[in-house]
Amino acid sequence: xxxxxxxxxxxxxxxxxxxxxxxxxxxxLSSMDEVKTVKKHSLLxxxxxxxxxxxxxxxxxxxxxxxxxxxxxxxxxxxxKVCEEAGVNPYLFQLVNIREQCAWMxxxxxxxxxxxxxYIKAGIQRVMFHxxxxxxxxxxxxxxxVIGGGIxxxxxxxxxxxxxxxVYLVEKTDALGGMAGKLSRILPHQGTEMGIVKEKxxxxxxxxxIKVYTSSEVKEVRGFLGNFEAVIKSTQENEEGxxxxxxxxxxxxxxxxxxxxxxxxxxxxxxxxxxxxxxLEFEDMIHSEKIELKNGKKPKSVALIHCAGRKxxxxxxxxxCMYNLKxxxxxxxxxxxxxxxxxxxxxxxxxxxxQSYFDKLKDKGVEFIRMDELVKTKKSGDKIEVEYRNNxxxxxxxxxxxxxxxxxxxxxGTSHLAELMNLPLDESGFFKExxxxxxxxxxxxEGVYITGCALGPRNIPESITQSHATSGKIxxxxxxxxxxxxxxxxxxxxxxxxxxCQTCLSVCFYGAIxxxxxxxxxxxxxxICRGCGSCVGSCPSGAIRSKHFTYYQLYLEVLEALR
Amino acid sequence: MKNQNVLVxxxxxxxxxxxxxxxxxxxxxxxxxxxSLIGGQTIKFExxxxxxxCATCMLAPKQQEVLQHDNITLYLLSExxxxxxxxxxxxxxxxxxxxxxSLINCIGCAACFDPCPVSLxxxxxxxxxxxxxxxxxxxxxxxxxxxxxxxxxxxxxGKKKDCNACEQACGFGAIDFTEKNETINLEVGAVIVATGxxxxxxxxxxxxxxxxxxxxxxxxxxxxxYAQNGPTEGKLTLREERPIKSAGxxHCIGRExxxxxxxxxCMYSMKFAHFIKxxxxxxxxxxxxxxxxxxxxxxQKFYEELxxxxxxxxxxxxxxxxxxxxxxxxxxxxxxxxxxVKSDMVxxxxxxxxxxxxxxxxxxxxxxxxxxxxxxTKDQNLSPIDSEKEGIFVIGCAxxxxxxxxxxxxxEAAAGRVLSLLQ
Numbered sequence: 001x002x003x004x005x006x007x008x009x010x011x012x013x014x015x016x017x018x019x020x021x022x023x024x025x026x027x028x029l030s031s032m033d034e035v036k037t038v039k040k041h042s043l044l045x046x047x048x049x050x051x052x053x054x055x056x057x058x059x060x061x062x063x064x065x066x067x068x069x070x071x072x073x074x075x076x077x078x079x080x081k082v083c084e085e086a087g088v089n090p091y092l093f094q095l096v097n098i099r100e101q102c103a104w105m106x107x108x109x110x111x112x113x114x115x116x117x118x119y120i121k122a123g124i125q126r127v128m129f130h131x132x133x134x135x136x137x138x139x140x141x142x143x144x145x146v147i148g149g150g151i152x153x154x155x156x157x158x159x160x161x162x163x164x165x166x167v168y169l170v171e172k173t174d175a176l177g178g179m180a181g182k183l184s185r186i187l188p189h190q191g192t193e194m195g196i197v198k199e200k201x202x203x204x205x206x207x208x209x210i211k212v213y214t215s216s217e218v219k220e221v222r223g224f225l226g227n228f229e230a231v232i233k234s235t236q237e238n239e240e241g242x243x244x245x246x247x248x249x250x251x252x253x254x255x256x257x258x259x260x261x262x263x264x265x266x267x268x269x270x271x272x273x274x275x276x277x278x279x280l281e282f283e284d285m286i287h288s289e290k291i292e293l294k295n296g297k298k299p300k301s302v303a304l305i306h307c308a309g310r311k312x313x314x315x316x317x318x319x320x321c322m323y324n325l326k327x328x329x330x331x332x333x334x335x336x337x338x339x340x341x342x343x344x345x346x347x348x349x350x351x352x353x354x355q356s357y358f359d360k361l362k363d364k365g366v367e368f369i370r371m372d373e374l375v376k377t378k379k380s381g382d383k384i385e386v387e388y389r390n391n392x393x394x395x396x397x398x399x400x401x402x403x404x405x406x407x408x409x410x411x412x413g414t415s416h417l418a419e420l421m422n423l424p425l426d427e428s429g430f431f432k433e434x435x436x437x438x439x440x441x442x443x444x445x446e447g448v449y450i451t452g453c454a455l456g457p458r459n460i461p462e463s464i465t466q467s468h469a470t471s472g473k474i475x476x477x478x479x480x481x482x483x484x485x486x487x488x489x490x491x492x493x494x495x496x497x498x499x500x501c502q503t504c505l506s507v508c509f510y511g512a513i514x515x516x517x518x519x520x521x522x523x524x525x526x527x528i529c530r531g532c533g534s535c536v537g538s539c540p541s542g543a544i545r546s547k548h549f550t551y552y553q554l555y556l557e558v559l560e561a562l563r
Numbered sequence: 564m565k566n567q568n569v570l571v572x573x574x575x576x577x578x579x580x581x582x583x584x585x586x587x588x589x590x591x592x593x594x595x596x597x598x599s600l601i602g603g604q605t606i607k608f609e610x611x612x613x614x615x616x617c618a619t620c621m622l623a624p625k626q627q628e629v630l631q632h633d634n635i636t637l638y639l640l641s642e643x644x645x646x647x648x649x650x651x652x653x654x655x656x657x658x659x660x661x662x663x664x665s666l667i668n669c670i671g672c673a674a675c676f677d678p679c680p681v682s683l684x685x686x687x688x689x690x691x692x693x694x695x696x697x698x699x700x701x702x703x704x705x706x707x708x709x710x711x712x713x714x715x716x717x718x719x720x721g722k723k724k725d726c727n728a729c730e731q732a733c734g735f736g737a738i739d740f741t742e743k744n745e746t747i748n749l750e751v752g753a754v755i756v757a758t759g760x761x762x763x764x765x766x767x768x769x770x771x772x773x774x775x776x777x778x779x780x781x782x783x784x785x786x787x788x789y790a791q792n793g794p795t796e797g798k799l800t801l802r803e804e805r806p807i808k809s810a811g812x813x814h815c816i817g818r819e820x821x822x823x824x825x826x827x828x829c830m831y832s833m834k835f836a837h838f839i840k841x842x843x844x845x846x847x848x849x850x851x852x853x854x855x856x857x858x859x860x861x862x863q864k865f866y867e868e869l870x871x872x873x874x875x876x877x878x879x880x881x882x883x884x885x886x887x888x889x890x891x892x893x894x895x896x897x898x899x900x901x902x903x904v905k906s907d908m909v910x911x912x913x914x915x916x917x918x919x920x921x922x923x924x925x926x927x928x929x930x931x932x933x934x935x936x937x938x939x940t941k942d943q944n945l946s947p948i949d950s951e952k953e954g955i956f957v958i959g960c961a962x963x964x965x966x967x968x969x970x971x972x973x974x975e976a977a978a979g980r981v982l983s984l985l986q
Contacts, residue, residue, distance in 0.1 A: 350826030352963035472979025
């Protein structure tokens with residue numbers, strides 16, 4: 001192709017001419033053979049500027065365009081659009097930053113000018129070897145696969161399902177409801193009963209757009225946003241081998257939590273003492289309205305021990321302080337004269353209404369005891385002796401019954417799915433969200449979201465909110481009729497250079513590379529690839545090429561800059 | 564729901580996220596912001612916990628997206644004055660104050676600042692520096708276009724009607740003294756309230772000496788102090804420009820008075836300590852707390868790492884006294900013993916309270932406030948972002964104290980609720 005490069009130097013108002021001798025720049029560049037025209041403009045990103053640019057590109061019949069102006073983060077897209085409108089492939093364009101990287105940081109005008117000239121020349125060398133990349137569009141499926149039938153999965157399903165969108169809800173046990181379904185009173189603030197979860201399960205069952213699979217697991221998930229394929233397998237004995245393949249556009253992981261095993265640390269006295277129960281077992285007692293010791297008698301004193309597993313796991317489970325207050329309220333309201341002691345490390349009451357719930361308890365005569373550490377929980381006749389340390393002093397008391405609150409840990413489903421789908425886990429084994437602050441329900445795999453305790457300890461309102469958040473993201477991106485536009489500046493692997501070592505696979509954060517065992521080579525899925533280039537650098541055979549950051553492009557750019 | 568327009572009130576992290584999700588889905592978003600810039604409180608922070616990421620860098624791409632999105636119409640210096648109607652057909656009246664500077668012509672070159680004859684305290688910088696009557700809130704403010712304060716500008720307030728120093732300095736004809744306040748009427752299908760929070764006023768608590776002793780800072784003041792784009796460009800110094808050799812950070816200020824724990828202060832207090840220690844490894848730091856609120860996955864680890872470098876003290880009573888140009892923190896720790904610690908600087912971590920204007924806005928929208936002054940929501944447990952009025956949602960700290968990830972989750976959830984009502 002006969003290359004006709006146009007170079008446009010933007011003055012950016014007073015920003016650039018104050019520090020860079022633009023006329024000198026133009027003079028230097030005009031003498032280059034490859035350059036057909038060099039022009040300046042006071043403000044290229046303005047409406048006037050863009051009009052000027054488009055008209056000049058057309059007039060000069062350019063094949064490539066270089067703009068020397070501000071940061072690509074500001075206006076690369078702006079000028080790429082202008083190129084497209086002027087009939088030039090938008091990827092045959094380079095924006096050279098002579099504002100932030102020259103004018104704004106070099107006080108000496110000669111030095112700044114000379115750097116700007118170098119930068120622009122380097123950009124010209126580079127752009128000549130750009131490929132005319134083509135944008136792609138893919139048809140999408142808008143249905144959703146929800147894995148996990150607890151309150152989070154149920155809520156996500158209900159908010160997503162509709163006449164244009166089917167939801168496939170897969171639950172490994174034989175019933176929906178998850179952990180929330182096992183609680184008696186899930187809402188300490190209004191004392192609402194477990195009926196709420198039952199109601200929601202009914203809504204799911206009656207929703208014609210939600211297909212529920214209980215006693216089922218997801219065996220496989222492949223694909224990318226708008227184009228996932230999954231295999232659902234029944235785990236029931238007489239239906240082994242029954243598999244169903246479904247197609248969806250997004251996946252929501254709602255695999256919930258398990259509880260820290262109190263048997264792991266003898267300090268909790270769980271195995272030795274029959275009247276030491278876990279919080280979940282106590283929930284069962286409340287549900288059956290039978291708070292009793294193993295000998296059938298009602299306890300006259302109960303200790304609620306917080307933070308079991310906190311030190312072992314290294315995090316606070318956030319919800320236990322509140323549910324222990326719920327337990328204390330229940331005991332005081334239902335067992336006459338019962339003595340209640342709460343043994344805790346820190347009172348975690350982060351929601352606006354939490355503290356007042358705690359304040360109400362003080363009037364009921366519950367004793368709150370602070371501890372640095374639990375020392376021992378041992379049998380003492382008919383009672384249980386609890387020993388703890390606070391401020392280097394040890395102390396103890398005896399009670400009839402102990403209810404111990406175990407830390408929330410990731411469910412087994414979480415680690416299984418993470419491996420299956422190549423998703424990262426954090427240090428504690430919960431799913432790792434894409435960005436701690438700004439993307440709390442997304443994963444590095446576009447189209448795969450997480451909600452609820454699969455992400456980490458949280459309460460029911462928070463899980464419900466997160467389920468609605470995943471639904472917000474899905475409803476906003478997977479719209480029936482809309483197409484997905486994957487990244488263009490992706491990586492590609494040269495088959496004849498690839499040795500099949502799979503190093504690239506191990507460094508790909510997005511799961512965009514797969515290994516073709518038949519051919520013995522790795523392959524980039526261009527629909528998932530985000531163009532980060534990690535694989536390019538990792539390949540020991542140099543078989544991987546970034547479509548917009550090729551070795552040749554970069555080599556010429558740097559060579560020119562260092563001349 | 565017929566109408567596919569949505570009103571979002573507040574352009575902080577929550578308001579921006581909700582706006583972007585709805586705009587990406589194809590809805591028209593009207594984003595109303597009372598200040599002259601977008602980004603809310605988060606852009607005042609230098610870093611956020613626990614990965615200590617630069618807050619302004621983190622938010623800048625979101626801010627740019629909001630400013631450039633075809634489906635988002637942004638109204639700055641604007642407030643909602645009236646609403647009527649119901650879900651699907653709300654009628655809203657917005658008052659947009661004049662900026663006097665064109666958002667289209669101004670390129671943010673800042674040539675108009677120096678010539679302006681009027682200086683005043685910069686509220687964004689918690690009064691720790693001055694700005695002109697024509698100014699941007701801070702370097703990096705977006706949009707990068709100044710606004711003229713009509714009360715202080717001598718031309719606009721009539722004190723010197725012929726002053727046109729800024730107009731003369733402007734090379735782009737961006738200044739327009741004739742601009743008027745505007746009343747805009749909109750019809751929307753849903754409303755999302757994201758008006759954020761303010762800081763509890765610590766000056767009412769005499770025992771901490773704020774305002775009396777110069778080196779007692781509030782959390783927001785400290786955030787601006789160590790911000791790279793703040794009044795000292797991130798240099799950690801005391802008010803008399805001495806370096807900080809010791810600091811005491813006191814948690815839970817206002818907790819008893821307000822009756823709730825604000826959930827984020829323990830973590831940001833630790834963020835402060837982490838930052839000071841990073842810049843001045845020899846600085847002696849004490850953190851005074853009641854309960855340690857560390858509910859996030861990475862929070863306890865952050866605390867454990869920090870406790871190797873600084874002292875954490877659990878207190879029952881605490882007060883700050885000034886002694887011989889230094890500060891002394893007198894406290895009773897939870898083992899009953901009384902003690903004192905000298906400190907160059909004291910940072911007070913105050914409760915989060917509903918932002919000013921919450922009461923007024925609640926009346927305008929026809930929704931109520933809870934006993935703590937935050938917007939009330941219908942069911943704290945099942946639909947924490949639904950207000951009592953269908954079609955009006957409350958997200959972020961407008962609903963109650965919370966951290967950034969929870970604000971973003973609520974914003975995405977509100978967008979989800981609005982989209983699902985339309986599906």
